[in-house]
Amino acid sequence: MCFAVISLAENTEMVNVVTERKAEESHRQDSANLLIFIMLLTLTILTIWLFKHRRFRFLHETGLAMIYGLFVGIILRFGVHLPQDLNDVTLTCAMNSSPTTVLVNVSGRFYEYSLKGEVRDSKGHDVPNAEMLRKVTFDPEVFFNILLPPIIFHAGYSLKRRHFFRNLGSILSYAFVGTLTSCFVTGLVMYGCVVFMKVIGQLGGDFFFTDCLFFGAIVSATDPVTVLAIFNELKVDVDLYALMFGESVLNDAVAIILSSSIVAYQPEGDNRHTFDGSALLKSLGVFLGVFSGSFAMGAATGVMTALVTKFTKLRDFPLLETALFFLMSWSTFLLAEACSFTGVVAVLFCGITQAHYTYNNLSAESKSRSKQLFELLDFLAENFIFSYMGLTLFSFQHHVFNPFFIIGAFLAIFLGRAANIYPLSFLLNLGRKNKIASNFQHVMMFSGLRGAMTFALSIRDTATYARQMMFSTTLLIVFFTVWQMMSFFHCLLLKSHYLSTEWDYLKPFLTHSGPPLTSTLPACCGPIARCLTSSQAYELHDEDTELILNDGSSLMYSDMTVSTDAHGMPTSQAGLYSLAGTSDDPLDRELVFGGTRLVLPTDEPPDPLTSFPPPPPSPPLSDPLRHRV
């Protein structure tokens, strides 16, 4: 049965003209929609400049992008009342299936149509501007195929390698065991919540245990960006940084594959949505298969790029070199997707491999070109996602906000995160020489922001009631965690009036150094202060002297404390030095100390894939400085 709701035009050519005009109109509309986002990003950039210029450093641009997106969403929803486009030519066919391709036969010509997605309010009368709002919405796959890859690649490419590999065991534990734990704990709590809602009659549709697990998986992906940008500015302890960054980068990968494995968990026959051992095993197999496949593919492309850049003299032509680097990195994504693995995960491991091997083969110009290119892409993609997120809160038309579910979700992610961090840290500390201090654990507990990845995973499918409720709740969780973090830092920063002291003020909170928070925070914050101050802070408080480096904020030295003698030179035994991350540029390893210029050697073993020997180590200048380098 098929019924057309259009007035049929009388001749084909006329129809063609009409179709062309419609296509033009649609293109105009698309351009205008994209323009809204470009304007939002431009506004964000200008505001963030203003904030940086006036030294309001606490507000990360993603937060701003989100707020602006929110405003535009409100305006589109409630402010502008556009006339409904009643002339839209639509064709309604009643069918029993939704194929991906529809062929429409118009006077003997075939036109192909591709599936865009489900439309809920096909009438569009219940929500004002429904048509407009629907048009501002992007295909969710845009996030996965265009916006996430540069973000994830950049995260992998800028992993601080030395400390990353030093903490690899712990990072992998948090990322794998921790994320799995968090997913199941969150899923179980949510299942309890859903059962409770069903009992009191608050559930408006189906919500299965697999849905709960899916929710657990998507909210277990912590954001490597927002909180770490703050960490970076604050120059926190390098091990804490490595743990947080490594965990949040890798748990994105775990969460993606976990969520798709849960979707693939489809018990056979009549046992659907109940427990099925073989289906569980199959899901586990899918998880391991997809993970190792994506990993292998990413690493292989990275290694291949390294070999190509090693054995050709492509470095004589930086443009060609950068283009090759970009294309090879992109091809990882496409290759993995074409082989049914996960492109985003492959891109992550490709980024890590490229940073570890290929980077050393690149010419100086290509190094800076590739860094700058991916930095820019990351910046744009990330801010785009966050402003889209803000907009979606009002423009998405199928929100299901359920207070019980929302409260349950906040409780669940809190418990899930706790079940990830504390028991694992305890177990890891049994084996670690360099223990993860309890205040570090608290920071990790509360810094588990949910960001772009959680959003992208939750918007991917909003067809069912369960998914819609999850999406709405996820959006609130992302908003809340980002704002909570910002306001927390804001609160801390407001207490320190001058720029020169504000970092010092935060240091005790995020590192071992003093003064202890108990002595600086107001009395009402007593319990928090005690919880976040490490025992070392009390001990080291009066002893350590900070070494001022000649770096800008882009240099990677952090947390350098060296005891000096009366002449300002480091004493031989008491020095404590740690280098956050490695830089292959000798300029980055250079520091001026007491008028003497020291070039710090790299201590990584030479790689067989790297064509250039490491620079010769500088003569030993002062033992304490090289203590841990």
Place this chain on the structure above:
Amino acid sequence: MCFAVISLAENTEMVNVVTERKAEESHRQDSANLLIFIMLLTLTILTIWLFKHRRFRFLHETGLAMIYGLFVGIILRFGVHLPQDLNDVTLTCAMNSSPTTVLVNVSGRFYEYSLKGEVRDSKGHDVPNAEMLRKVTFDPEVFFNILLPPIIFHAGYSLKRRHFFRNLGSILSYAFVGTLTSCFVTGLVMYGCVVFMKVIGQLGGDFFFTDCLFFGAIVSATDPVTVLAIFNELKVDVDLYALMFGESVLNDAVAIILSSSIVAYQPEGDNRHTFDGSALLKSLGVFLGVFSGSFAMGAATGVMTALVTKFTKLRDFPLLETALFFLMSWSTFLLAEACSFTGVVAVLFCGITQAHYTYNNLSAESKSRSKQLFELLDFLAENFIFSYMGLTLFSFQHHVFNPFFIIGAFLAIFLGRAANIYPLSFLLNLGRKNKIASNFQHVMMFSGLRGAMTFALSIRDTATYARQMMFSTTLLIVFFTVWQMMSFFHCLLLKSHYLSTEWDYLKPFLTHSGPPLTSTLPACCGPIARCLTSSQAYELHDEDTELILNDGSSLMYSDMTVSTDAHGMPTSQAGLYSLAGTSDDPLDRELVFGGTRLVLPTDEPPDPLTSFPPPPPSPPLSDPLRHRV
């Protein structure tokens, strides 16, 4: 009437799973297709490196990309025989119109489908791999909305400004009057050809006069890239360079708007496809309106960016600055498209404005970042288009190769180009102090390559017989002109065995300097040699001495000839110096001459939109060097 050709699944959920699998399959296929192109580009890069490494400099990468595309097209067409995907779920509805949106009602759920385009061989049985070949084809709008803008922006952004503005009158004449002349001459010749074909019964469908004019418009867009890349390496005369570059950049804009105005030329009522004065006037109005609107929009966004970068201290944060620069430039495109102007044209003028004003306000890092970014985007987009072009020759399934039309087209573009260059040059020379020499005119005549823009314009609509024949012919024209150029240079270069002499060998061909070609080319080339050698070449042959600059190929000095005295210092009167293009970076204006470092001042007037005063002029070192600077 609507008939489903699928076996209808029995419950909705099952259908959803099937739909999801289909969507995945289609995504996998898309990734694989894109991967083919990425691999092609990678291969092109590696080959071009090999060629550069072995000093085969004549072959531009676009030519290579095209050849590789051609091979892949042949393989896809004849080599691989993939099984037909018979399981594709398709739905056929017989309708009298092709709406842009189709709503399909599946058990009460509405799914939205968007128009992808017309499918000719819906059966796919006549051509092997038809399904596969169809899938490799991109939406033609991708070229206009994604690939052309960076190419055109980069062309505008890298316009060599000093010589561009010095030759502005001539450039505008060639671009406007010349392109219009060329369009009409080509159109008329083609109309004659088409009438002839109709008489002898060789025409397989409708071909109206407007189609002929449309063809004239699209083949009048000459490529600013390929031949100029060669010019750039050869360091030809700066005025010739400026004329060629300016003309080919601007005539792209003219051709786009001209072709869309011709499409808009739609006489009313029954007089369709015959002459109609009011419709012509309307078309002219559209042309002028769209051109001035696009120009104004591009210039306005450029000026706005200049003002923003002037009045904020955004330059302290190069990442923000580059991001803003990128977003503002992109927003020009979207803004113009959203207002029904032409985005590509707006982007061109935005690029020119950005280079003229904003560039001076940027920080040094942003200058290099933005240059490198757009250089990379341009490189990738251009090579993508050329490899796609190569592939299309075999993958496009509706080619109409008609030998009469093809021969007519080659004759027509030859005559059209001649009618553009020679009469205009004659008229312009009446007013120019610095005459356009006749060998320059010949070079302009034969360097009118057709490239990316012609291709993008012709692939935009391949629905009718006329458009298909035009597309096939255009493809051949692009191939021929690119290959002709390459083989011509190849032929010249083969004669000069050593790198050190090959440029000298080409110089007489492209500049006024000697030795005259008549004495160096073999006897068989006598007429060509005489035609291309200017009278100055005979005179200057024995006198000029070349100054070796300390530049790389990236520096913009060219054609510098200074007479020196016995000590290697320039003599006071005989010096002749010309600077090709301007660079605001003092390092680019620096040259070492006889052990003395000279910094050349810029002579452009300070712009009111530029916040920084020009660098103080260096003390006058030697008069002849500053003669024409």
